[in-house]
Amino acid sequence: MRRRRAVRESASIEPPPGYYVAGGEPPDAAQRVLILDWIVSRRIASGWRVESRSGSQVVLVRGQPVNHVLHAFLTVFSCLAWGIVWAVAALVNRVERVALTVDAQGRVVTVSAP
Numbered sequence: 001m002r003r004r005r006a007v008r009e010s011a012s013i014e015p016p017p018g019y020y021v022a023g024g025e026p027p028d029a030a031q032r033v034l035i036l037d038w039i040v041s042r043r044i045a046s047g048w049r050v051e052s053r054s055g056s057q058v059v060l061v062r063g064q065p066v067n068h069v070l071h072a073f074l075t076v077f078s079c080l081a082w083g084i085v086w087a088v089a090a091l092v093n094r095v096e097r098v099a100l101t102v103d104a105q106g107r108v109v110t111v112s113a114p
Helices: 029-045 066-079 083-092
Strands: 048-053 059-061 096-102 109-112
Touching: 029 048, 029 059, 029 096, 029 109, 066 083
Parallel strands: none
Antiparallel strands: 048 059, 059 096, 096 109
């Protein structure tokens, strides 16, 4: 049985060589889109999903929000026993958002959002 290698979160988000024009010129709009595509594909491989996207910016999300209505019904119908599971799910589950932008020099700027 073959094991799948996990993508490390600490991997560099800088694009590989070849995405930039030789001579140190800043990348044009098409190259910035390629850089962003490469970064997004790396993040998707590590469990993120795309929430929104524009030309040179993308918002990525990881995690799922807790369905409080479902947990409320389960808590009522189980005579409050499900409340423990609901409390743990609400405390442990986190939703993370990250906005990635490629600037005019081709650098990837990461901004964490609440």
